[in-house]
Amino acid sequence: MAMYSRLPGSVALITLQNPPVNALSAAVRQGIVDTVQRALKDPKVTSVVICGQNGKFCGGADIREFAGPMLGPPLVPMIHAIEAVDKPVAAAIEGVALGGGLELALGCHYRIAHSKALLGLPEVTLGLLPGAGGSQRLPRLIGLTAALDLITTGRHISAAEALKLGILDQVTDNNVVDQAVEFVRRVAGQPLDSRRLSTLPCPCPPDVDSLLDKAMVKGMEKERDLLTTLFNSGQARALQYAFFSQRVVGKWSLPSGASWDNSAARTISKAAVIGLGTMGRGIVVALALTGISVVAVETQEKQLAEASQAVPAMLQREAGRRSLATPPGVISFSSNLQDVSEVELVIEAVFEDMSLKLQVFRHLTSVCRPGTLLCSNTSGLDIDQLAAVTQSPGLVVGMHFFAPAHVMKLLEVVYGPRSSPEAVATAMQLGKRMGKVSVAVGNCPGFVGNRMLKPYLEQANFLLEEGATPQQVDEALEEFGFPMGVFRMSDLSGLDVGWRIRKEAGLTGPGVESTRTRQGRRYSPLPDQVCEAGRLGQKTGRGWYQYDGPGGRVARSDPWVHIFLEAYRAEHGLVARSIAPEEILERCLYALINEGFNILQDAMAAGPEDIDAIYVFGYGWPRHHGGPMFHAGQVGLGRILERLQHHHHNHPDVPHLKPSTLLRRLVAVGSPPVQTWREFINKERVHSQL
Numbered sequence: 001m002a003m004y005s006r007l008p009g010s011v012a013l014i015t016l017q018n019p020p021v022n023a024l025s026a027a028v029r030q031g032i033v034d035t036v037q038r039a040l041k042d043p044k045v046t047s048v049v050i051c052g053q054n055g056k057f058c059g060g061a062d063i064r065e066f067a068g069p070m071l072g073p074p075l076v077p078m079i080h081a082i083e084a085v086d087k088p089v090a091a092a093i094e095g096v097a098l099g100g101g102l103e104l105a106l107g108c109h110y111r112i113a114h115s116k117a118l119l120g121l122p123e124v125t126l127g128l129l130p131g132a133g134g135s136q137r138l139p140r141l142i143g144l145t146a147a148l149d150l151i152t153t154g155r156h157i158s159a160a161e162a163l164k165l166g167i168l169d170q171v172t173d174n175n176v177v178d179q180a181v182e183f184v185r186r187v188a189g190q191p192l193d194s195r196r197l198s199t200l201p202c203p204c205p206p207d208v209d210s211l212l213d214k215a216m217v218k219g220m221e222k223e224r225d226l227l228t229t230l231f232n233s234g235q236a237r238a239l240q241y242a243f244f245s246q247r248v249v250g251k252w253s254l255p256s257g258a259s260w261d262n263s264a265a266r267t268i269s270k271a272a273v274i275g276l277g278t279m280g281r282g283i284v285v286a287l288a289l290t291g292i293s294v295v296a297v298e299t300q301e302k303q304l305a306e307a308s309q310a311v312p313a314m315l316q317r318e319a320g321r322r323s324l325a326t327p328p329g330v331i332s333f334s335s336n337l338q339d340v341s342e343v344e345l346v347i348e349a350v351f352e353d354m355s356l357k358l359q360v361f362r363h364l365t366s367v368c369r370p371g372t373l374l375c376s377n378t379s380g381l382d383i384d385q386l387a388a389v390t391q392s393p394g395l396v397v398g399m400h401f402f403a404p405a406h407v408m409k410l411l412e413v414v415y416g417p418r419s420s421p422e423a424v425a426t427a428m429q430l431g432k433r434m435g436k437v438s439v440a441v442g443n444c445p446g447f448v449g450n451r452m453l454k455p456y457l458e459q460a461n462f463l464l465e466e467g468a469t470p471q472q473v474d475e476a477l478e479e480f481g482f483p484m485g486v487f488r489m490s491d492l493s494g495l496d497v498g499w500r501i502r503k504e505a506g507l508t509g510p511g512v513e514s515t516r517t518r519q520g521r522r523y524s525p526l527p528d529q530v531c532e533a534g535r536l537g538q539k540t541g542r543g544w545y546q547y548d549g550p551g552g553r554v555a556r557s558d559p560w561v562h563i564f565l566e567a568y569r570a571e572h573g574l575v576a577r578s579i580a581p582e583e584i585l586e587r588c589l590y591a592l593i594n595e596g597f598n599i600l601q602d603a604m605a606a607g608p609e610d611i612d613a614i615y616v617f618g619y620g621w622p623r624h625h626g627g628p629m630f631h632a633g634q635v636g637l638g639r640i641l642e643r644l645q646h647h648h649h650n651h652p653d654v655p656h657l658k659p660s661t662l663l664r665r666l667v668a669v670g671s672p673p674v675q676t677w678r679e680f681i682n683k684e685r686v687h688s689q690l
C-alpha cells in the first residue's frame, strides 16, 4: 500500500507501507500508481515527496513475488511515469534504498537521504540484474565505471559515499522527510528536464567508447531481455532461496515447542574460552569484536605464551578489516581455570577427547557461579554426556564454530535433550551478535554438518580405491562450484583431525586389523595410512598433495601419493578403472544429500533450509546451487533416488548409499517443492510414517 497525504501548503507526501522493509509488492505498486495520479491531478499540489514508513525507504522488489506470476502494475512503466511528472518529485531516503527501491528513487527528480541510510543495487546477489531501469539510469547519473562497480558487486554504500558519487542531492542528520519537503518547496517551478535521468546521455571515460554501442540506446529493452533470462535460471532461484533460508533459520524451533519467539535470551557481557588452540583463539577474537570481555584460559605454558601474542594481533587485523577503530572487548589471559568464576558464559575448546572434556566440565561446574552457561565447541561429541556431569544440565549447549572461528559465518547451536530454551536462545542470540548465521541443531554424532560430511568423505576415499586420483575427485567438485575439493580441503584442515576421531571411534589404531571392512561395513584405511606416513596435510608440507614446505598453501600433485595408491590397490587385489566426473559427483554429493534426508527424518534439523544454510555458510557449498537439499529438488528427487539405488546395488556394503525413508516418501507423493518439506515431515511424523 501507499498512503497519500497533503501537507499544509502544496506538497503531497506518499508513504510506502509494507513492513518490514516496504518491498514493492503488487499492492505497493498499485498504491504508488494511484497516489502519483492523485498528486498529478490536484492543482494545489506543486511538488511530491515519496518516503517509506517505519524508518525504511524501500528494500526493493518483493522477492517473494518472484516465485509466482507477476500481478499488479509493472515497475518499469510505474517508474517512468514518476520521472515524467511535471511537478518535482523527491525521494526521502531513510534506512535502505536497495534494488528496486533505489531504482524508484532514481526515477524521482531529487534524492535526499539520512546520513545513516544504505543504498545499493544488490540484484546480482539474487542472480538478477537491476531490472527496473537501474542499469540505465545509474550510469547516466554517475558514469559507467562507478555504476558498473555498484551493479556487479551488489555492495551497499553509505549515504556519504552516495553523495560523493552524485547519487544523492543532499544528506541530512535531521528528519529526512522534513528536509525533502523543504527541498521540493524550494525547487518547485524549476525546469525538470535535466533531472529525468533516462533522457540524459551517459557520461563515460574516453577509453570505453567501444562499450557504448547500440545496446545503450536500446538499454531498457536489453535490460528486460537479460532479466527474463536470469529470472528463468536455476541460479537465480537458488540465490533467492539462499536469501530466505538465511532468514528462516533465525526463526528456530525445537521439538519441545520452544522457539525464537517464546524463549528469552540473556545478554552476555563477560565470557571465557578454555583451550587456546586453532579454534579457541578465533573464538576469543570473535567475542572480543562483539564487545564482550573475555577470560582466555590455556593450560600449556607454551601455547598460552603463543596465544597471548597471536590473539591481540589477530584481533587488531580483524578490527582493521571491519573498519573498527579499536577492538571493543577486553581480553585477559590465564592458565588457571579458577579465573572464569565471574563470567556469564564459557566456551570450551580443548582437544576432541571426551574424557578430557568431561574433566573440564566437572571442573567448570565447580568453579563457575550458579547460572553460568557452559558451552562446548566439540565437532560432534555427545552434548548430553557433558551436561550430565554439571550441576545445571539445562545450561549446557554446543556452540560449534567453524575454522577460522572469527571469520567463518556459520555457528551450529547444539541442543541436547536437557538444554533449556533460555540456553539455546542465548547461544543463538550471541551468534547473531557475532555476525554469524546461527542454526539450531539436534544432538547426534557429528550434529548436522559433520554428520553429512562423513558419507561424502567416505565416498571420496572409496573412489581412490577404485581408481580415481585426489586431483580427479577435487576437480569434479571444484567444477561443481566448491572453492576446494575434498582432498585439498582435508589437507588444509589437517588430516589428523579425522584420524583422531576415527581412533576415538575404535575404527583405527593399535590392535585394529588393517582390513577393508570394519564394524560390519566397508571401510577405507587409506586416510589412516597417509597419516601414519607422517603426512598430515599443509601443516607438515605433505598430505594428499605436496606443498613447498610445512605451512605451504599451493597444492601440487605428489608422485608419492600415486605410487602409494597403486601399491594399496595391488595389495588388496583392486583393479583401477577410469571414473567419470559424473560418477564422482553423484557418489559424493548424493551420499551427502541422502544423509541430509536421514537428518530431517530424525528431526535433528528443523527443515531443509537449516541444512542448506549450514552447507552454504560452513562448508563452501556453492550458493548458486542453494544448498544440498535445494539442489536435490532441482536435480529431481526421483533421479536422486534412482541413482542412490543404482550405487547401493553396486556397493551393498555401504549403508550410506541406501536411500532414506524420507526420500522415498517424498518421491512417492510426487516430489513436492523443498519449501513444503517441513510441513510434510511434521504431518508424516504425526501419522508415524517416518
Ligand SMILES: CCCCCCCCCCCCC[C@H](O)CC(=O)SCCNC(=O)CCNC(=O)[C@H](O)C(C)(C)COP(=O)(O)OP(=O)(O)OC[C@H]1O[C@@H](n2cnc3c(N)ncnc32)[C@H](O)[C@@H]1OP(=O)(O)O
Residues within 6 Å of the ligand: 020, 021, 023, 059, 060, 061, 062, 063, 064, 070, 075, 096, 098, 099, 100, 101, 103, 122, 123, 126, 128, 129, 130, 131, 132, 134, 224, 227, 228, 231, 232, 244, 247, 248
Ligand atoms: C518470468 C520472466 C519475467 C521477466 C521479467 C519480469 C519483470 C519483473 C520486473 C522486476 C523488476 C526488478 C526490480 C529490481 O531490480 C529487483 C529487486 O529489487 S530484487 C530485490 C533487491 N533488494 C534486496 O536484495 C534487499 C534484500 N533485503 C536485505 O538486504 C535486507 O532484508 C535489508 C533490507 C537490508 C534489511 O535487513 P534487516 O533489517 O537485517 O532485516 P531482514 O533481512 O531480517 O529482513 C526482514 C524481513 O524482510 C524480508 N525482506 C527483506 N527484503 C525483502 C524483499 N526485497 N522482498 C521481500 N521480503 C524482503 C526478509 O525476508 C525478512 O522477512 P522475515 O524473515 O521476517 O519473514
Ligand SMILES: NC(=O)c1ccc[n+]([C@@H]2O[C@H](COP(=O)([O-])OP(=O)(O)OC[C@H]3O[C@@H](n4cnc5c(N)ncnc54)[C@H](O)[C@@H]3O)[C@@H](O)[C@H]2O)c1
Residues within 6 Å of the ligand: 274, 275, 276, 277, 278, 279, 280, 297, 298, 299, 300, 303, 349, 350, 351, 352, 353, 356, 360, 377, 378, 379, 380, 400, 401, 402, 403, 493, 497
Ligand atoms: N580445528 C578445527 O577445524 C575445528 C573446527 C570446529 C570444531 N573443532 C573442535 O574444537 C575443539 C578444539 O579444536 P582445535 O582444533 O582448536 O584443537 P587444538 O589442538 O588446536 O587446541 C586445543 C587446545 O586446548 C588446550 N587444552 C587441552 N586441555 C586443556 C585444559 N584442560 N584446559 C585448557 N586448555 C586445554 C591445548 O593445550 C590446546 O592448546 C575440538 O573439540 C575440535 O573438535 C575444531
